[in-house]
Amino acid sequence: MDLQLTDRIIFVAGASRGIGLGIAEACLREGAKVALTARNPDPLAETSERLTRTYGKDRVWSRAADMRTTKDVEAALSSCEGELGPIFGAVANVGIHPCPPGFELDDDTWSQGFDQNLGSSFRVARGALRRMMPRKEGAIVLISSIAGLRAMGTPLTYGTAKAAVNHLAGELARIAGKNNIRVNALAPGNIIFPGGDWEQRINGPRRDAWDRWVRRETPLQRFGTPEEIGAVVTFLMSPLASFVTGAMIAADGGQSA
Numbered sequence: 001m002d003l004q005l006t007d008r009i010i011f012v013a014g015a016s017r018g019i020g021l022g023i024a025e026a027c028l029r030e031g032a033k034v035a036l037t038a039r040n041p042d043p044l045a046e047t048s049e050r051l052t053r054t055y056g057k058d059r060v061w062s063r064a065a066d067m068r069t070t071k072d073v074e075a076a077l078s079s080c081e082g083e084l085g086p087i088f089g090a091v092a093n094v095g096i097h098p099c100p101p102g103f104e105l106d107d108d109t110w111s112q113g114f115d116q117n118l119g120s121s122f123r124v125a126r127g128a129l130r131r132m133m134p135r136k137e138g139a140i141v142l143i144s145s146i147a148g149l150r151a152m153g154t155p156l157t158y159g160t161a162k163a164a165v166n167h168l169a170g171e172l173a174r175i176a177g178k179n180n181i182r183v184n185a186l187a188p189g190n191i192i193f194p195g196g197d198w199e200q201r202i203n204g205p206r207r208d209a210w211d212r213w214v215r216r217e218t219p220l221q222r223f224g225t226p227e228e229i230g231a232v233v234t235f236l237m238s239p240l241a242s243f244v245t246g247a248m249i250a251a252d253g254g255q256s257a
Contacts, residue, residue: 003238006031022226067120090128094120113157173246182245189252219254
């Protein structure tokens with residue numbers, strides 16, 4: 001199926017590994033030109049070099065940037081458009097677990113958790129909309145989490161902020177729709193990739209317990225992959241999803257059903 005993304009420019013935050021990398025590669029396979037950003041410059045440079053060898057120098061652009069700062073977000077978006085051209089799609093793949101379990105969190109930990117998991121998504125979306133609105137074309141995908149669908153025992157800032165990301169997508173969709181711009185949220189389930197939390201767990205002493213857990217909790221009885229998330233994101237950004245906006249889509253093997 002041709003998703004009609006050939007030569008369209010897609011900006012992907014958090015693209016050096018894991019879900020972000022899966023999204024970037026899915027876009028490249030569809031013929032898009034991809035702008036990669038991540039906080040850590042060294043892994044980003046390694047990823048960019050590898051993708052450049054596979055897909056060509058004219059299709060891969062990268063710049064280290066911290067999505068927690070407006071200055072970095074705006075500089076990355078402006079530089080991308082200056083070197084590649086107008087952005088058609090933007091993916092806000094940002095978020096970590098920056099707080100311990102329980103409710104005894106100091107104010108700084110609470111604020112930083114929300115800034116990382118919600119504020120960064122807003123900054124990427126705001127920057128992309130500033131550029132897309134005058135052109136009256138574009139698509140944005142905010143990467144949420146199934147932890148934002150219901151209470152699942154995750155750190156308070158993570159699940160609560162991801163729930164807010166889902167709401168943010170719906171509100172932005174209402175604002176941007178009149179300008180032919182779509183905004184959706186994608187909530188991944190448990191995704192396994194090299195260097196990720198789940199890989200460390202299943203290679204640890206409790207491997208059998210985690211294997212039983214995923215079979216019990218997930219109807220498909222397995223972990224997901226970055227490639228599977230990338231496939232959903234490319235569809236949501238593509239013109240084939242032209243009537244899909246304000247949606248929150250779970251890609252979790254049925255875990256949240």
